[in-house]
Amino acid sequence: MTSSLPRSETRIGLFLVAPAAIGLLIFNFFPVLQSGFFSLLALDAGTQWWEARFVGLRNYSDVMRNGLFWYTLFFTVAFTVAAVTLDLTLGMALALATFYVPRRVRGVLRAIIIVPWAIPKVIQATMWRWMLNSDVGPVGDMLVRLGLADEPPLFLVDRFLAMGSVLLAYTWKGSSIAAFFLMGGLAMIPRDAIESARVDGANAFQRFFRIVLPMVMPTIYVALLYRSQDALRVFDVIYGLTGGGPGTTTDTLSSFAYTTYFRYAQFGRASTYAVVTFLLVAAVGTFYIARIKTNFNFREP
Amino acid sequence: MKRTPKQTCLPTCLPTPLRIAVAVAVVLLVGLPGQAVAGGQVESDPEAVTVTLGYNPFLSDSFTDAPPPIDVIRDELARIHPDITIEYYTMPQNMLEPLVIWMTSQDATIDIFGIDEPWVTQFGRARWAVPLNDHLPDLEDRLETAGLDSFSYQGDRLGVPFWSSLTGLFYRTDILSEYGFAPPETIAEMETIITTVLAERPELAGFLWPGARSEESINMFYATLLYAFGGRYRDTDGNFLFDSPASIRAVQWMRDTIGKGLSPRTVQNLERLESRQRFVAGEAIFSWDNADIITWLDDPERSAVAGAWDVIPFPAAPGGRSVSVTGGFAFAANPYGKNVDATIKVLDVISREAVQKGFALAWGPVQYYRGLYDHPLVQDYNPNVEKLGSLVSIAINRPPSQHYAELSGMMSEEISAAITGTRSVEDAMDRLAQRAATLEGR
Numbered sequence: 001m002t003s004s005l006p007r008s009e010t011r012i013g014l015f016l017v018a019p020a021a022i023g024l025l026i027f028n029f030f031p032v033l034q035s036g037f038f039s040l041l042a043l044d045a046g047t048q049w050w051e052a053r054f055v056g057l058r059n060y061s062d063v064m065r066n067g068l069f070w071y072t073l074f075f076t077v078a079f080t081v082a083a084v085t086l087d088l089t090l091g092m093a094l095a096l097a098t099f100y101v102p103r104r105v106r107g108v109l110r111a112i113i114i115v116p117w118a119i120p121k122v123i124q125a126t127m128w129r130w131m132l133n134s135d136v137g138p139v140g141d142m143l144v145r146l147g148l149a150d151e152p153p154l155f156l157v158d159r160f161l162a163m164g165s166v167l168l169a170y171t172w173k174g175s176s177i178a179a180f181f182l183m184g185g186l187a188m189i190p191r192d193a194i195e196s197a198r199v200d201g202a203n204a205f206q207r208f209f210r211i212v213l214p215m216v217m218p219t220i221y222v223a224l225l226y227r228s229q230d231a232l233r234v235f236d237v238i239y240g241l242t243g244g245g246p247g248t249t250t251d252t253l254s255s256f257a258y259t260t261y262f263r264y265a266q267f268g269r270a271s272t273y274a275v276v277t278f279l280l281v282a283a284v285g286t287f288y289i290a291r292i293k294t295n296f297n298f299r300e301p
Numbered sequence: 302m303k304r305t306p307k308q309t310c311l312p313t314c315l316p317t318p319l320r321i322a323v324a325v326a327v328v329l330l331v332g333l334p335g336q337a338v339a340g341g342q343v344e345s346d347p348e349a350v351t352v353t354l355g356y357n358p359f360l361s362d363s364f365t366d367a368p369p370p371i372d373v374i375r376d377e378l379a380r381i382h383p384d385i386t387i388e389y390y391t392m393p394q395n396m397l398e399p400l401v402i403w404m405t406s407q408d409a410t411i412d413i414f415g416i417d418e419p420w421v422t423q424f425g426r427a428r429w430a431v432p433l434n435d436h437l438p439d440l441e442d443r444l445e446t447a448g449l450d451s452f453s454y455q456g457d458r459l460g461v462p463f464w465s466s467l468t469g470l471f472y473r474t475d476i477l478s479e480y481g482f483a484p485p486e487t488i489a490e491m492e493t494i495i496t497t498v499l500a501e502r503p504e505l506a507g508f509l510w511p512g513a514r515s516e517e518s519i520n521m522f523y524a525t526l527l528y529a530f531g532g533r534y535r536d537t538d539g540n541f542l543f544d545s546p547a548s549i550r551a552v553q554w555m556r557d558t559i560g561k562g563l564s565p566r567t568v569q570n571l572e573r574l575e576s577r578q579r580f581v582a583g584e585a586i587f588s589w590d591n592a593d594i595i596t597w598l599d600d601p602e603r604s605a606v607a608g609a610w611d612v613i614p615f616p617a618a619p620g621g622r623s624v625s626v627t628g629g630f631a632f633a634a635n636p637y638g639k640n641v642d643a644t645i646k647v648l649d650v651i652s653r654e655a656v657q658k659g660f661a662l663a664w665g666p667v668q669y670y671r672g673l674y675d676h677p678l679v680q681d682y683n684p685n686v687e688k689l690g691s692l693v694s695i696a697i698n699r700p701p702s703q704h705y706a707e708l709s710g711m712m713s714e715e716i717s718a719a720i721t722g723t724r725s726v727e728d729a730m731d732r733l734a735q736r737a738a739t740l741e742g743r
């Protein structure tokens with residue numbers, strides 16, 4: 001259904017949106033365009049962009065020939081799939097729990113959910129680095145005390161454990177953010193619908209999958225979009241927890257771009273990594289937004 | 302033109318609180334700038350120049366009862382150049398990131414910045430530091446050549462060193478004497494000592510070294526071992542020798558220390574601070590570390606091993622030689638700064654004895670100022686400085702490369718992969734050799 005807006009209302013709308021749109025153009029779109037341009041140049045610390053040699057797509061072909069890039073791309077995508085799945089599953093469980101626990105516990109549970117969200121990512125990484133420390137960390141100690149391990153596992157040294165560790169640390173915060181989104185979605189479901197289903201004899205399983213899940217789906221898509229884009233760009237947690245190690249096991253596209261830009265000052269090549277990451281994030285965003293549009297009733301002018 | 306009632310009403314028709322607020326605002330707007338002009342030094346002296354200096358928070362710290370270095374710099378500057386003042390711009394621990402952003406945008410926020418040894422080739426190639434050779438010809442007379450060389454690029458002196466480190470093997474004198482051992486002269490002797498002591502005291506760590514990929518220390522430790530096992534960085538044609546037998550033995554030995562239980566398993570991910578914390582806490586027999594740990598080790602309030610430690614050159618295997626790897630910071634001048642002349646004057650002051658002595662008193666060794674450690678007060682504040690003499694004579698720099706920042710990243714990635722078993726030692730060092738060759742050929 002469409003409805004036409006009066007011209008004055010359209011003007012006011014455009015006027016109100018203009019500051020944000022200008023900000024987005026300057027701070028979001030300009031750097032993207034600049035990175036795209038720089039990725040076509042042989043640009044490093046010793047060259048100004050106007051002096052740099054135009055190399056066309058050579059940076060891209062160099063990147064494509066780099067085995068480390070393909071491994072990093074694979075790890076980034078695999079990490080995103082695993083992290084988003086865990087984020088949303090745990091987030092949904094936490095969000096549902098806040099509606100079904102006794103009222104007195106509800107506030108405490110919501111506070112517990114907020115804490116990981118409120119902690120800055122760098123501090124989160126440092127905290128988990130200590131928690132997973134094999135000498136003094138409580139996680140390894142607990143496993144030994146419970147008889148689940150003979151000695152504390154080398155969480156940040158063994159490559160598979162290191163991958164699991166960054167996933168765990170990331171999900172700890174991510175699930176709290178997802179729960180935040182989903183609590184909002186769940187709160188908007190009319191209780192009548194659930195009560196009617198209960199009166200009609202639907203069990204909890206049926207009520208969740210037939211009533212709750214379809215009604216909360218638009219929120220899930222938004223959470224999915226937000227968490228996927230965040231996971232594809234993951235940097236802080238990995239940088240603080242493993243530094244990309246052991247070896248290059250937990251390097252991601254963002255950490256690759258960061259190192260190439262800041263440590264190596266190879267701006268052309270770093271821009272190429274940034275553009276590839278952007279394209280990946282944009283593709284995922286476009287896909288989700290296309291799906292979301294069918295679930296929302298946007299007001300058309 | 303006749304005034305309208307609305308215009309004449311403005312001062313008087315406002316409510317009383319608002320009138321008071323307007324009056325206060327007018328007084329502030331009119332009065333304060335006058336006050337500032339009258340009382341401010343900058344405005345009253347047209348010749349005054351402010352030079353901004355960017356460094357991490359340590360510059361305002363002193364690890365002794367001596368004044369912090371920033372105060373010493375300011376005092377000396379006030380004495381020699383009273384027209385120049387310093388504004389200390391506290392930067393984060395990781396200073397490289399903002400520096401790269403500033404330099405690429407030719408920013409003049411800071412005039413002087415701290416430069417770490419591994420960044421020198423990158424900054425030199427990019428012309429991100431003013432060559433000081435012509436501006437400060439006295440540098441050569443004041444500071445040891447080795448220190449100036451550490452911060453030089455293709456002959457250009459890019460920094461005034463104010464603090465440096467040398468690596469060595471720190472050990473517990475009380476434990477070695479308890480078990481009747483002399484300090485080890487070979488790697489085999491060191492292994493024997495660790496094995497013997499750990500057999501009776503398994504709660505101790507035998508040998509600590511920082512193996513985390515995220516730090517440059519792993520490369521410095523590798524360099525130590527490379528020479529200890531008879532290797533060197535490059536062959537006579539200039540090719541890197543990362544895949545040489547000595548290089549592979551060096552990395553294999555790192556791995557063996559863990560396999561044989563000489564080092565705790567966690568060294569594979571240990572950062573330098575964590576490694577030294579454990580040694581200072583009295584939890585280890587040996588530790589490979591930088592000499593800047595000395596002031597900490599000797600502080601009885603913070604160290605469990607005060608008076609019970611010593612440092613020696615890292616032992617070598619037969620056919621190898623002991624080396625000490627250099628590190629440290631210097632101050633460099635921003636070529637895009639607005640006050641290059643005043644900046645050079647400040648760097649001149651920093652290179653003088655008074656300021657270098659200030660660093661030695663507040664931070665401990667090592668400074669490169671010639672003859673600084675003959676000074677009685679410096680000796681008084683640094684009673685262990687003589688222990689470093691044996692390290693100075695065998696000091697080497699890190700692998701020479703025009704692309705050291707990238708080479709350093711590759712080294713830490715591949716060495717980390719090798720010591721954690723992510724790749725075999727041979728595979729990792731082969732890969733490193735190939736990557737380094739590609740980098741050098743670029």
